[in-house]
Amino acid sequence: MAQLYDRVALIGLGLIAGSMFHAIKRAGLAGEVVGYARSAETRDVAREIGLCDRVVDSAAEAVEGADLVMLCVPVGAMGAVAAEVAPALKQGALVSDVGSTKVAVIEAVAPHLPEGVHFIPAHPLAGTEQSGPRSGFAELFDNLWCLFTPLEGTDPDVLARYKSLWNGMGANVDEMDAPHHDLVLAVTSHTPHLIAYTMVGVADDLQRVTDSEVVKYSAAGFRDFTRIAASDPTMWRDVFLSNKEATLEILGRFTEELFALQRAIRTGDGDHLHDYFTRTRAVRRGIIDAGQDTDMPNFGRNAK
Amino acid sequence: MAQLYDRVALIGLGLIAGSMFHAIKRAGLAGEVVGYARSAETRDVAREIGLCDRVVDSAAEAVEGADLVMLCVPVGAMGAVAAEVAPALKQGALVSDVGSTKVAVIEAVAPHLPEGVHFIPAHPLAGTEQSGPRSGFAELFDNLWCLFTPLEGTDPDVLARYKSLWNGMGANVDEMDAPHHDLVLAVTSHTPHLIAYTMVGVADDLQRVTDSEVVKYSAAGFRDFTRIAASDPTMWRDVFLSNKEATLEILGRFTEELFALQRAIRTGDGDHLHDYFTRTRAVRRGIIDAGQDTDMPNFGRNAK
Numbered sequence: 001m002a003q004l005y006d007r008v009a010l011i012g013l014g015l016i017a018g019s020m021f022h023a024i025k026r027a028g029l030a031g032e033v034v035g036y037a038r039s040a041e042t043r044d045v046a047r048e049i050g051l052c053d054r055v056v057d058s059a060a061e062a063v064e065g066a067d068l069v070m071l072c073v074p075v076g077a078m079g080a081v082a083a084e085v086a087p088a089l090k091q092g093a094l095v096s097d098v099g100s101t102k103v104a105v106i107e108a109v110a111p112h113l114p115e116g117v118h119f120i121p122a123h124p125l126a127g128t129e130q131s132g133p134r135s136g137f138a139e140l141f142d143n144l145w146c147l148f149t150p151l152e153g154t155d156p157d158v159l160a161r162y163k164s165l166w167n168g169m170g171a172n173v174d175e176m177d178a179p180h181h182d183l184v185l186a187v188t189s190h191t192p193h194l195i196a197y198t199m200v201g202v203a204d205d206l207q208r209v210t211d212s213e214v215v216k217y218s219a220a221g222f223r224d225f226t227r228i229a230a231s232d233p234t235m236w237r238d239v240f241l242s243n244k245e246a247t248l249e250i251l252g253r254f255t256e257e258l259f260a261l262q263r264a265i266r267t268g269d270g271d272h273l274h275d276y277f278t279r280t281r282a283v284r285r286g287i288i289d290a291g292q293d294t295d296m297p298n299f300g301r302n303a304k
Numbered sequence: 305m306a307q308l309y310d311r312v313a314l315i316g317l318g319l320i321a322g323s324m325f326h327a328i329k330r331a332g333l334a335g336e337v338v339g340y341a342r343s344a345e346t347r348d349v350a351r352e353i354g355l356c357d358r359v360v361d362s363a364a365e366a367v368e369g370a371d372l373v374m375l376c377v378p379v380g381a382m383g384a385v386a387a388e389v390a391p392a393l394k395q396g397a398l399v400s401d402v403g404s405t406k407v408a409v410i411e412a413v414a415p416h417l418p419e420g421v422h423f424i425p426a427h428p429l430a431g432t433e434q435s436g437p438r439s440g441f442a443e444l445f446d447n448l449w450c451l452f453t454p455l456e457g458t459d460p461d462v463l464a465r466y467k468s469l470w471n472g473m474g475a476n477v478d479e480m481d482a483p484h485h486d487l488v489l490a491v492t493s494h495t496p497h498l499i500a501y502t503m504v505g506v507a508d509d510l511q512r513v514t515d516s517e518v519v520k521y522s523a524a525g526f527r528d529f530t531r532i533a534a535s536d537p538t539m540w541r542d543v544f545l546s547n548k549e550a551t552l553e554i555l556g557r558f559t560e561e562l563f564a565l566q567r568a569i570r571t572g573d574g575d576h577l578h579d580y581f582t583r584t585r586a587v588r589r590g591i592i593d594a595g596q597d598t599d600m601p602n603f604g605r606n607a608k
Binding site: 076125126129144145147174180183184185187188189190191192193194195196197198199200201202203204205206208209211212213214215216217218219221222223224225226227228229230231233234236237238240241244247248250251253254255257258261262265266268270273274276277278279280281282283284285286287290 | 380429430433448449451478484487488489491492493494495496497498499500501502503504505506507508509510512513515516517518519520521522523525526527528529530531532533534535537538540541542544545548551552554555557558559561562565566569570572574577578580581582583584585586587588589590591594
């Protein structure tokens with residue numbers, strides 16, 4: 001694939017930025033990738049393992065001369081980072097981000113950006129429960145989606161080039177407006193994460209069932225919850241604080257449905273339970289048919 | 305490994321029974337395995353794919369002369385099946401089951417069993433989201449746990465031999481009393497399943513987020529919920545109806561914690577969220593250290 005950007009700056013060197021670096025290199029999408037992370041320890045690790053062509057010691061230095069500046073920090077840090085790099089941005093540069101919520105990121109970032117700099121908010125729907133500079137890998141985005149929430153008046157050529165970058169890194173790209181993005185993600189990601197965190201917390205907290213029992217016998221379903229609930233705490237704190245309304249709305253719906261199922265259990269209404277469980281099974285089928293998961297039984301467990 | 309039983313009868317030919325057949329054959333643990341399923345279609349499939357040495361057309365015929373009779377049907381069907389096979393059981397035979405709840409199974413099965421027949425309730429903590437006679441495989445139990453809930457006065461030699469069977473099929477065996485089993489499973493399995501079912505139902509039900517959006521963008525966390533929520537509806541209906549008290553207790557705890565996190569989101573209490581998410585991460589570490597899951601990032605997705 002042809003080179004799309006002469007210089008890309010990655011601000012923040014966690015799972016997503018690290019995977020972007022590897023995916024960009026795999027396809028030769030950029031001339032040079034410059035990296036910066038706030039923590040000196042992270043920068044040292046990045047230099048040690050060759051993450052980025054060059055690792056520099058300030059965000060402003062990283063964006064100098066960059067055609068594409070990627071903000072890959074927790075949502076709550078986006079505004080401060082945008083303010084920090086704004087004076088050093090090259091005219092005509094594109095600024096983007098990989099934040100899990102979009103309304104809040106747009107509010108935090110857009111006001112800082114100077115005239116003549118483009119801004120396309122983006123969110124790759126990809127991740128693992130791991131974090132830090134060593135966690136990235138080139139295949140992370142393959143066949144998954146990256147959602148763009150472009151603002152009105154976005155330059156079509158800038159948008160097309162940026163779309164090519166994500167396609168080149170393996171992802172499919174969809175566009176939607178930022179409020180709808182935040183609602184969709186509240187359903188498919190934010191509320192499920194909160195629920196998983198809660199269930200793991202309950203298990204950890206229970207006096208009559210020991211932690212070692214929870215751990216030993218986790219294969220019965222709980223295991224998948226702990227995987228979700230092992231994700232980066234700072235990232236997720238910021239997600240919930242910045243997508244408050246949509247998350248609270250979906251949580252309200254969830255609680256309502258849960259209470260209905262709880263009543264069915266208490267009253268012994270087996271038909272209600274059976275109907276509900278049959279319906280949810282069809283959703284799973286749709287996800288496998290869409291190629292978003294494998295139907296390998298018990299996937300992963302035998303891979304160790 | 306030495307042969308432990310001359311003849312094993314599998315009543316019900318779903319995921320667990322099918323996996324038992326393959327695991328028994330892998331290690332040469334039984335002379336003959338006879339199978340029966342209520343559905344003629346299931347029996348036809350079993351004969352076609354060679355599941356069991358012999359597939360017969362009644363439960364009573366299946367247990368004739370069997371040293372070990374495994375009840376592998378949904379929990380709600382255990383009592384009826386026990387009543388059906390009881391008159392045909394061989395003196396000295398061992399009856400066991402693989403039900404996900406144990407108090408209810410003991411209440412349903414024990415009264416039917418004649419003098420001189422042993423009964424050891426068991427529950428292998430293994431499964432996939434798939435079901436039916438084609439879904440079993442020999443490796444299902446490898447390195448996982450099978451929980452026994454033996455009744456008072458169980459013959460130690462019968463117990464030891466039965467433990468060897470599960471060890472021979474790859475599983476580790478633990479013993480506990482039935483009420484404690486049901487509480488532990490309410491935490492590690494039953495409540496997580498109910499929550500996953502609920503979340504998938506909410507997503508499927510929402511007007512402003514389409515099913516196709518839910519399916520396309522499921523990689524962000526929701527995907528793991530749909531896997532859990534694709535499990536067999538009949539089995540799970542029976543689990544909740546037969547482990548009502550423990551499930552309702554854990555659900556109460558879950559709701560309490562969820563409301564506390566919900567309030568933290570509404571009031572913007574980031575410290576509460578961050579502390580909670582940090583604590584749950586440690587539980588995950590314990591599960592990986594215990595060998596109950598792999599820490600391969602994004603496991604499974606790249607296996608398709």
